Amino acid sequence: KAGVTQTPRYLIKTRGQQVTLSCSPISGHRSVSWYQQTPGQGLQFLFEYFSETQRNKGNFPGRFSGRQFSNSRSEMNVSTLELGDSALYLCASRFSTGFVGYTFGSGTRLTVV
Amino acid sequence: SQQGEEDPQALSIQEGENATMNCSYKTSINNLQWYRQNSGRGLVHLILIRSNEREKHSGRLRVTLDTSKKSSSLLITASRAADTASYFCATDEIKAGTALIFGKGTTLSVSS
Numbered sequence: 133k134a135g136v137t138q139t140p141r142y143l144i145k146t147r148g149q150q151v152t153l154s155c156s157p158i159s160g161h162r163s164v165s166w167y168q169q170t171p172g173q174g175l176q177f178l179f180e181y182f183s184e185t186q187r188n189k190g191n192f193p194g195r196f197s198g199r200q201f202s203n204s205r206s207e208m209n210v211s212t213l214e215l216g217d218s219a220l221y222l223c224a225s226r227f228s229t230g231f232v233g234y235t236f237g238s239g240t241r242l243t244v245v
Numbered sequence: 246s247q248q249g250e251e252d253p254q255a256l257s258i259q260e261g262e263n264a265t266m267n268c269s270y271k272t273s274i275n276n277l278q279w280y281r282q283n284s285g286r287g288l289v290h291l292i293l294i295r296s297n298e299r300e301k302h303s304g305r306l307r308v309t310l311d312t313s314k315k316s317s318s319l320l321i322t323a324s325r326a327a328d329t330a331s332y333f334c335a336t337d338e339i340k341a342g343t344a345l346i347f348g349k350g351t352t353l354s355v356s357s
Contacts, residue, residue: 136287163343165344165345167345167347174347174348174349174350176347177344177345177346180342180343187342187343188342188343188344220285222287222288224288231275231276231293231295233278233280233292233293234278234288234290234345235290236280236288238286238287239285239286239287241285
């Protein structure tokens with residue numbers, strides 16, 4: 133079956149702009165989580181959606197937001213980009229909660245200039 | 246914020262040798278997971294060990310968990326060049342809900 137698909141793979145934006153990243157989970161997976169990875173802070177949890185509802189949120193400013201659609205596809209949006217938002221953004225999905233691991237996408241590499 | 250600390254930060258070994266990575270964490274967990282990441286790409290789930298388990302095997306991987314010491318180890322036996330990657334432990338904290346808390350990772354380099 134197809135894996136987790138993230139688009140676009142690479143993105144270059146200017147400070148102050150906004151950006152939307154997309155994630156298509158594995159078919160049948162209802163839980164979608166987003167993580168930010170930077171050299172300095174490592175992997176940090178952004179938020180998790182389950183059946184179109186945000187179930188958990190990490191410690192990020194309100195400029196970071198997300199949503200999930202009825203087909204489980206998810207988007208995250210970052211408004212008023214800052215240089216520090218440059219990172220690899222990873223999406224992960226799993227069928228439900230419990231004792232199962234996540235399947236990650238290849239990520240979107242965002243560079244803010 | 247990061248929960249776990251991996252040790253060592255970097256590890257270089259020869260093909261055929263075993264590689265051991267350690268992870269320590271701070272609070273009560275539901276389970277602990279190990280992931281591999283190749284060159285800044287997506288993470289690949291390797292193995293999950295529940296808080297009531299002490300050891301688990303999967304192919305050449307062996308994971309142990311000591312909840313009293315809040316630590317885990319990942320052993321890769323008979324390493325191959327293809328095992329070269331970064332390895333992360335991630336804890337599923339009881340109080341963090343559905344968020345995985347990752348350590349900073351161990352970079353493993355296997356030379357032939």
